[in-house]
Amino acid sequence: MRELWGGQSVGDTAGLGRRGMLALGAMTVLAACTSTAKSTDGGKVRTDLAPLERRFTALGPLSGAHWLGAALGTDSRMSVPGPTDVRVVGIAQLRAGAVAALMGAPQRRFQPGTPSQLPAELAEFMPKGARWVRSDSFDREMTGGTYSGAFYLGPGTDTVYFDTTNPSVAASSGP
Template identity: 60%
Template sequence: MDGTAGIGRRGLLAFGAVVAVAACAPASRQAGSEKDSGQGGAKDKVRTDPAPLVRRFTLLGPLSDVHWLGISSGEDSRMSVPGPIDVRVVGVARLEAGTGAAIVAVPQRDFRPGQPARVPKKLAALLPKGAAWVRSEAFNQEVTGGRYTGEFYVDAGADRVYFDTVDPSVAASTGP
């Protein structure tokens, strides 16, 4: 062996290592500056489309006056690792008239007073002032079906719901 094959192999391995590291590196400063200037994509925008939520939270019924965010975990972290990303779906919506009272009236759900925690700044101003939020572990489990984690706060008098979920999946009965 004359040594050139070893150098070629080492060079190829070094090149592969550089490519692998580059693939894991954070986005360029130029791409980041677009996000920082407030001209970023849909992930920065408060969404108002109810369809994705209605498919996922079928027990809530029709929703209107919807304001929500889809926040990728590790989005702002320099240490994020390529791979599956959890998405936090959090927001507030109006329920159909009388739905809040009907949800809370089921005795097995055992609703108790509670306040939403970790409300994103972009949604805080959209929460109704003076809301009488109640929550129930049993209702959370009913809505999520054990497929994902989530908390649901209901203001029965105002027919409003606040939700904070991670990776909410579409209910099996609603299709893709």
């Protein structure tokens, strides 16, 4: 057998043996199967409005919000270094009458819809009995085609539920 650095032989596999190699392989598979979503702020619900108002300018001024920012794909030790996608999801209170005004454009064609994948941390902030509506054209208008997102409006509550990935700052709002 050929000797490697440190006195081990090639056939020795650094002393692990067959069972050790199998155990190492099993640990690698388990690590790859762990969740790949990790909150960038420890799962803490945020209430600051400025980051949302800079990204979702078409909603107008907000009077309240509960939201999360979560980095996707950073919880695994096996992940490849590189750009990180960020999920921004939450509920925001719009000014009185804002939802009716947003729904007034006939080209938007709002239809009943139900938000999916609601994080448990936000469940208590969802308006009770809200009847959500959604429009694909409104989603495209909000995202400007630069990121993915879904926006559900609550006509009876003047609220919006948003679920976006990598929402960019609107060009007119500065950094």
